[in-house]
Amino acid sequence: MGKILVTGVSGQLGTEIKKLSVSYKGDFLFADRAALDITDGDKVKQFLGRHPVEAVINSAAYTAVDKAESEPEMAKQVNCKAVEMLAGVCVSHNLKLVHLSTDYVFDGKNHRPYKENDPAAPVNVYGKTKWEGEEAIRSINPGNSVIIRTSWLYSSQGNNFVKTMLRLGAEKEEVRVIDDQVGTPTYAGDLAAAVLDILPGLNHKNVKTYHYTNEGVCTWFDFAKAIMEYEGLPCKVTPVPSSEYPTPAQRPSYSVLSKQTFKKDFKMTIPHWRDSLKKCLREIDSKL
Ligand SMILES: NC(=O)C1=CN([C@@H]2O[C@H](COP(=O)(O)OP(=O)(O)OC[C@H]3O[C@@H](n4cnc5c(N)ncnc54)[C@H](OP(=O)(O)O)[C@@H]3O)[C@@H](O)[C@H]2O)C=CC1
Numbered sequence: 654m655g656k657i658l659v660t661g662v663s664g665q666l667g668t669e670i671k672k673l674s675v676s677y678k679g680d681f682l683f684a685d686r687a688a689l690d691i692t693d694g695d696k697v698k699q700f701l702g703r704h705p706v707e708a709v710i711n712s713a714a715y716t717a718v719d720k721a722e723s724e725p726e727m728a729k730q731v732n733c734k735a736v737e738m739l740a741g742v743c744v745s746h747n748l749k750l751v752h753l754s755t756d757y758v759f760d761g762k763n764h765r766p767y768k769e770n771d772p773a774a775p776v777n778v779y780g781k782t783k784w785e786g787e788e789a790i791r792s793i794n795p796g797n798s799v800i801i802r803t804s805w806l807y808s809s810q811g812n813n814f815v816k817t818m819l820r821l822g823a824e825k826e827e828v829r830v831i832d833d834q835v836g837t838p839t840y841a842g843d844l845a846a847a848v849l850d851i852l853p854g855l856n857h858k859n860v861k862t863y864h865y866t867n868e869g870v871c872t873w874f875d876f877a878k879a880i881m882e883y884e885g886l887p888c889k890v891t892p893v894p895s896s897e898y899p900t901p902a903q904r905p906s907y908s909v910l911s912k913q914t915f916k917k918d919f920k921m922t923i924p925h926w927r928d929s930l931k932k933c934l935r936e937i938d939s940k941l
């Protein structure tokens with residue numbers, strides 16, 4: 654396919670897409686925030702005028718969940734207003750758009766994995782702005798475009814739960830981790846491969862929404878325990894209820910996403926979170 658623009662390329666997903674892109678056909682154009690601030694509509698239009706592309710993978714986002722509670726306008730600019738503008742540009746230039754969203758669009762009251770059409774009811778500012786971004790795309794409706802919701806993303810670089818646990822595990826004898834929030838960790842490398850695999854074949858009129866996470870289900874406590882165990886860190890992991898680990902943003906207590914539609918439409922097998930965690934830890938260790 655023709656040229657593909659990847660925004661937010663310094664982030665977790667953007668970095669993994671860049672790494673994997675060498676094995677995929679197509680010409681890639683990678684832009685970090687300094688090269689392309691997606692909140693600057695005029696710059697985005699000028700940029701696309703200078704660099705004609707066929708598709709945009711929007712991996713730029715405001716992802717600081719707690720900070721978003723005190724910076725709602727900033728989160729809205731990146732996660733909603735800029736996304737609305739990008740979708741408009743994609744319609745006018747006839748470009749495919751792959752946009753990422755989150756399990757945090759749901760309120761967490763389900764007792765079975767969330768399907769794509771389950772009602773959204775975000776419980777924090779980040780989730781609300783991501784939901785508004787999704788809705789903007791659906792109403793503008795660029796052709797051949799998808800919104801992929803994922804959850805609990807981590808990779809060998811950037812800020813994420815795995816890196817935080819490795820740091821705390823090396824510094825402390827005990828770490829207290831919430832055991833009443835259930836979801837699925839997702840390795841950004843797996844998500845990047847999924848995005849690159851599906852992009853060329855996207856061919857449908859209305860925007861489609863998919864869920865993609867690793868396989869399996871766990872709590873943050875289970876996840877932390879696995880990180881310490883696989884890394885051989887002697888740090889004790891103590892389970893605590895959310896009430897004992899207060900944070901500015903509320904998080905959904907259950908946010909497992911059903912991947913049935915993704916697996917059916919793209920005939921893909923998805924790695925289990927434990928296998929992908931081991932893979933990522935090997936990568937982190939190899940960099941030390
Ligand atoms: N992280 C997670 O746990 C999850 C993420 N998602 C979604 O997946 C997608 C990718 O997330 P992830 O890779 O983890 O995010 P990161 O926070 O790792 O990366 C986001 C990138 O976006 C860039 N960015 C922020 N604002 C702008 C802007 N105005 N213009 C251009 N770039 C900007 C950041 O730049 P800079 O480096 O300069 O800050 C950063 O490089 C996002 O849509 C996110 O909402 C969904 C579920 C879970």
Ligand SMILES: Cc1cn([C@H]2C[C@H](O)[C@@H](COP(=O)(O)OP(=O)(O)O[C@H]3O[C@@H](C)C(=O)[C@@H](O)[C@H]3O)O2)c(=O)[nH]c1=O
Nearest residue numbers: 716718755756804805806814817829830831873898904
């Ligand atoms: C560091 C730490 C966190 N926690 C809890 C707090 C929180 O409930 C949970 C995860 O904390 P974090 O702040 O690392 O993760 P958080 O920012 O909530 O991660 C979210 O990011 C956004 C971008 C998404 O889209 C979500 O899918 C999800 O990945 O773990 C502990 O219980 N103990 C600890 O020592």
